[in-house]
Amino acid sequence: MSRLSTELQVDRTSLRRMLDPLEKHNLVAVSRDPLDKRSRLVSLTEQGDLARKSAHTHWRRAQETLFQILGEDQWRDLVSVLRKTNRAVREATRDDRDETLGS
Numbered sequence: 001m002s003r004l005s006t007e008l009q010v011d012r013t014s015l016r017r018m019l020d021p022l023e024k025h026n027l028v029a030v031s032r033d034p035l036d037k038r039s040r041l042v043s044l045t046e047q048g049d050l051a052r053k054s055a056h057t058h059w060r061r062a063q064e065t066l067f068q069i070l071g072e073d074q075w076r077d078l079v080s081v082l083r084k085t086n087r088a089v090r091e092a093t094r095d096d097r098d099e100t101l102g103s
Contacts, residue, residue, distance in 0.1 A: 001040045
């Protein structure tokens with residue numbers, strides 16, 4: 001779970017608060033790592049995978065609707081801006097993660 005908390009840039013307590021409802025609804029399973037008993041593994045359950053697939057379907061429909069509203073040119077511009085924003089955020093937060101991890 002420590003790698004997951006690092007990737008999500010949240011502390012372990014916050015991660016646990018995020019995972020608890022997912023675990024309660026049987027969407028994820030948290031178990032001990034058989035190779036390192038101190039570590040915990042988080043995995044998607046079958047029910048969680050079904051929920052992920054359903055969410056993906058809804059996400060695709062929302063994208064298609066937005067594409068129809070914006071048209072091809074504005075859609076392409078939006079995707080370009082979002083990709084640039086995503087790269088900039090990843091780059092900025094990578095520096096923060098490196099400092100946090102002591103690299």
